[in-house]
Amino acid sequence: xxKNSQDDFKLAGQMETLRSDEQGxxxxxxxxxxxxxxxxxxFAFDTNKAIYDRMxxxxxxxxxxxxxxxxxxxxxNVEQQLNxxxxxxxxxxxxxxxxxxxxxxxxxxxxxxxxxxxCEWAYGVWVAACVxxxxxxxxxEAQHVFYxxxxxxxxxxxEDLADAAPFLAFANADACAYGSGANNIFDSAVxxxxxxxxxxxxxxxxxxxxxxxxxxxxxxxxxxxxxxNIPIYAFPLNPQNLQLYVNPTNNNELPEYWPxxxxxxxxxxxxxxxxxxxxxxxxxxxxNNSEGDERQNDDNFHPQWGWNDxxxxxxxxxxxxxxxxxxxxxxxxxxxxxxxxxxxxxxxNSMYWGSATxxxxxxxxxxxxxxxxxxxxxxxxxxxxxxxxxxxxxIPVLIPEGxxxxxxxxxxxxxxxxxx
Amino acid sequence: xKLLSSRRHVASAQILAEAAIGLSLMTFAWILIAYSLYLxxxxxxxxxxxxxxxxxxxxxGTAATGAQLDQYFFPQSGLSSVTNLSPIxxxxxxxxxxxxxxxxxxxxxxxxxYRSQVSFGVTSLDNSANPFPFNLLSSNVKVPMMPSxxxxxxxxxxxxxxxxxxxCWTNASQAISGVWNTLINDLGxxxxxx
Numbered sequence: 001x002x003k004n005s006q007d008d009f010k011l012a013g014q015m016e017t018l019r020s021d022e023q024g025x026x027x028x029x030x031x032x033x034x035x036x037x038x039x040x041x042x043f044a045f046d047t048n049k050a051i052y053d054r055m056x057x058x059x060x061x062x063x064x065x066x067x068x069x070x071x072x073x074x075x076x077n078v079e080q081q082l083n084x085x086x087x088x089x090x091x092x093x094x095x096x097x098x099x100x101x102x103x104x105x106x107x108x109x110x111x112x113x114x115x116x117x118x119c120e121w122a123y124g125v126w127v128a129a130c131v132x133x134x135x136x137x138x139x140x141e142a143q144h145v146f147y148x149x150x151x152x153x154x155x156x157x158x159e160d161l162a163d164a165a166p167f168l169a170f171a172n173a174d175a176c177a178y179g180s181g182a183n184n185i186f187d188s189a190v191x192x193x194x195x196x197x198x199x200x201x202x203x204x205x206x207x208x209x210x211x212x213x214x215x216x217x218x219x220x221x222x223x224x225x226x227x228x229n230i231p232i233y234a235f236p237l238n239p240q241n242l243q244l245y246v247n248p249t250n251n252n253e254l255p256e257y258w259p260x261x262x263x264x265x266x267x268x269x270x271x272x273x274x275x276x277x278x279x280x281x282x283x284x285x286x287x288n289n290s291e292g293d294e295r296q297n298d299d300n301f302h303p304q305w306g307w308n309d310x311x312x313x314x315x316x317x318x319x320x321x322x323x324x325x326x327x328x329x330x331x332x333x334x335x336x337x338x339x340x341x342x343x344x345x346x347x348x349n350s351m352y353w354g355s356a357t358x359x360x361x362x363x364x365x366x367x368x369x370x371x372x373x374x375x376x377x378x379x380x381x382x383x384x385x386x387x388x389x390x391x392x393x394x395i396p397v398l399i400p401e402g403x404x405x406x407x408x409x410x411x412x413x414x415x416x417x418x419x420x
Numbered sequence: 421x422k423l424l425s426s427r428r429h430v431a432s433a434q435i436l437a438e439a440a441i442g443l444s445l446m447t448f449a450w451i452l453i454a455y456s457l458y459l460x461x462x463x464x465x466x467x468x469x470x471x472x473x474x475x476x477x478x479x480x481g482t483a484a485t486g487a488q489l490d491q492y493f494f495p496q497s498g499l500s501s502v503t504n505l506s507p508i509x510x511x512x513x514x515x516x517x518x519x520x521x522x523x524x525x526x527x528x529x530x531x532x533x534y535r536s537q538v539s540f541g542v543t544s545l546d547n548s549a550n551p552f553p554f555n556l557l558s559s560n561v562k563v564p565m566m567p568s569x570x571x572x573x574x575x576x577x578x579x580x581x582x583x584x585x586x587x588c589w590t591n592a593s594q595a596i597s598g599v600w601n602t603l604i605n606d607l608g609x610x611x612x613x614x
Contacts, residue, residue, distance in 0.1 A: 026435065030442025034449045041453040048460040052467060059471045059580050067533070067583035074589040074598060081595055168602065171510045172533070172583060179508035179535050179581030180471075230514055388590045 053325040057371040060182035061323035064234035065375035068173035069392030072316045073377045075165035076390040087385040090255040093143045101266025104133035107273030130274035134282045166242035177234035177323045188324030191368035234323040238400035241317045248310035260306030311384035324370030466538045467578040469493040473536035474582035500540045507533040533583040541575030
């Protein structure tokens with residue numbers, strides 16, 4: 001009993017010594033401090049990475065939207081320059097045909113006068129008038145050929161350029177998004193939607209949130225089957241607006257409208273006044289060029305005189321693009337520290353995404369981000385004769401089919417965010 | 421009395437030793453974390469600066485300088501640099517290929533997009549002359565377990581590409597050369613995949 005009391009006393013003394021012993025406490029304190037500082041540093045690094053990814057996504061989509069608008073503007077400017085060239089040629093042809101028609105008319109009296117005695121001088125004038133008159137059918141035909149090459153046929157320069165513009169706008173926007181660090185847009189879009197769906201958030205009021213993933217996947221498969229294996233880094237929400245929306249439109253004013261009565265009258269006069277100079281052969285040769293032998297031999301063939309041209313008119317609409325960055329591992333493998341998180345740790349659309357406890361659907365990671373931007377072509381619309389000043393401009397975000405301008409901080413009914 | 425004095429000396433020595441260990445541990449962690457966060461912060465700034473540099477060159481036709489970027493994005497001057505990289509064209513997109521080049525890229529025809537890379541930090545030993553709060557090179561401080569050569573590459577960078585907004589083909593010569601370059605460069609790279 002006494003021994004036990006002594007042992008108890010001894011044990012109590014040792015406990016007291018241990019309790020009062022401060023050896024190692026500073027090292028322990030420093031270790032705890034370092035651990036805490038490190039944990040906060042990890043959060044700071046991850047926050048930094050998340051912000052960085054958002055900025056990359058926004059810069060990429062801005063660059064893509066601007067690039068697409070730039071290529072649309074470039075093609076609008078080319079169309080406008082060709083319109084202006086067309087207009088100038090029409091003006092020149094109006095003057096030339098007018099002069100030729102007048103010369104044809106002048107040739108009629110000269111043909112009579114040149115045979116009158118003492119009027120030999122008239123012969124030289126008559127020949128000169130007929131030379132100018134002979135140009136009449138060629139001038140009229142040249143205008144038709146020029147018109148056909150520019151815009152008059154489906155495979156013409158302006159129509160081909162208008163058809164090529166959407167593809168180049170899309171491809172160059174895609175290249176700019178890739179060059180600015182965006183990831184495959186369908187990967188990042190599907191990931192972002194999954195992050196929302198996991199949380200049960202209805203992205204669009206009245207719609208089933210879980211259907212968004214399958215929607216994006218079906219879009220991806222349609223695009224994939226259309227474009228093959230071309231990776232898409234930026235995608236327009238309204239792809240139909242990649243078109244220039246410039247269309248051939250009738251004109252009914254000079255010089256684009258040249259009344260057929262003028263050259264037809266000149267033609268009649270030419271046949272009467274310059275027949276001896278071979279006007280008929282010149283006329284046949286000129287119209288043979290474009291109409292072809294078969295039509296030339298047709299009994300009902302009549303040369304087409306004058307013109308009523310069409311010019312490209314119109315302007316492209318706005319384009320709204322999305323680009324994104326896929327989710328990425330958080331720094332220092334925080335997701336492996338499962339004891340940091342409980343079973344309810346999935347936090348969509350926040351700094352972290354995924355589960356640190358089950359690694360499902362994905363390990364804890366920095367979430368994907370998709371950003372949105374709109375751009376349009378600004379300047380004078382394409383008209384028959386106008387300024388060549390189309391230029392791209394980024395504009396406040398416009399959701400297709402919507403009427404509201406969205407600026408930073410706006411609540412957009414899609415999983416798209418304007419990050420700056 | 422002598423015994424007590426001796427025990428007090430031992431305790432003091434213990435405290436000093438622990439303080440030395442603890443403070444050096446905290447200092448080491450603090451330097452590493454502060455330096456890393458410092459660069460992480462500047463990583464964000466390089467992304468903003470890269471967008472500005474690419475945009476500026478695309479709209480003005482002249483490359484942004486390090487001094488310009490310092491004025492807007494980097495409170496600490498003299499440590500940023502701009503490099504023009506080969507732009508991504510359609511061919512590279514198809515191949516998912518990112519061209520790499522170390523030197524400044526000059527497109528020559530001026531109608532291609534501009535791709536700018538902005539770097540910040542100690543990128544070479546020459547930069548050790550610049551005032552840098554964490555200039556471990558000039559202060560001869562060596563981080564344990566880390567070779568000194570690693571310190572010379574402590575920099576962050578970001579890249580952004582911006583299409584040539586300054587060349588909207590507003591005159592005939594620009595339009596003709598633009599269409600020609602598109603046929604040769606863009607569509608050429610599309611078919612060659614390079």
